[in-house]
Amino acid sequence: MRKPIKILFVVFIVLVVVSLAIWYSLTAARRFLRPVKPGMTQNQVQSLLGSPTYKSKAANGGGAEDWDYHRWWMGDAIVYFDTNRIVTWVDVEL
Secondary structure: OHHHHHHHHHHHHHHHHHHHHHHHHHHHHHHHHOOOOOOOEHHHHHHHHOOOOEEEEOOOOOOOEEEEEEEOOOEEEEEEEOOOOEEEEEEEEO
8 A cells, every 4th residue: 555655655756747847948038037137248148158059130220239048947038229229128038
C-alpha cells in the first residue's frame, strides 16, 4: 500500500518542478527588463543589459531604433528608442 503513495508523491513533485520552470521562463523577460525605464539613454541600457542580440531601425526611417535581447529560455525582450536614442517603452514577446 505504501508504493502507490510514493509514486503519487514523486509525480506531484515532478509536476511542481515543471510548473515552476514554466512560470520562471514566462516571467524571465519581464524581470530582465525591470531595471529599464522610459527616459534612459542607449548607453545606460547597454550598461545594464549588455549588447543586444539584434538592433533594427524603425520602418518609417525616422531614426528610431529597437534593441532585441533574445534568450532561448525567456523569449524576446525588446527596448524601443526614439530618434534621440531615449527609451520610449519596453516590450516582451514570447
